[in-house]
């Protein structure tokens with residue numbers, strides 16, 4: 430079970446690589462799969478803001494070739510594949526759009542129940558990070574102000590009190606830099622469920638900073654797309670690189 434894996438290994442600092450199905454050809458996906466097998470990546474996340482096709486084929490290929498848990502990080506209802514190991518059921522609790530708080534969940538719930546996929550309720554918190562992110566635009570919600578960490582803390586606490594199993598602090602896919610360490614740290618200090626952090630993590634220094642600030646699970650997307658050399662270079666400094674996956 431993916432959630433049990435996260436709980437059991439969170440102190441080791443877990444790493445997920447986000448694969449956007451639309452950014453890959455079958456060939457580039459196979460190349461990436463080879464790299465993921467050879468690096469200390471714990472999970473493969475699959476999702477994107479706009480995905481043209483159903484992700485089933487990508488999920489199957491990654492499951493077969495990488496042999497690591499494949500977790501859906503769905504940007505929309507169209508991105509749910511019953512073949513994945515788990516799905517992050519994202520509630521965008523930084524926003525006030527009911528469709529992203531409960532509406533889409535109601536639509537997806539019967540399908541998820543029938544599919545027996547592991548569902549991980551996740552409080553998804555978008556933080557302003559210097560640009561208009563796809564999440565902000567597509568969800569029609571405002572990110573939380575980065576200079577008001579107390580609001581992020583209160584939102585994360587509320588997510589935990591509502592029964593969510595993860596808090597995901599999102600700086601926006603494609604951001605030029607990660608979220609500030611003090612913000613990550615303050616959220617971490619106020620919740621007991623695992624903390625996921627992603628958005629703008631582009632270098633091994635970023636990775637180190639986010640890990641030291643308190644992230645239990647770190648998500649890297651854009652920085653690793655179509656650049657296998659970069660994957661090795663970023664992960665070479667990863668403190669958990671000796672983990673034997």
Ligand code: 1GP
Nearest residue numbers: 602603627628629650651
């Ligand atoms: C997106 O946090 C992830 O939700 C990954 O972001 O693509 O910027 O690494 P990047």
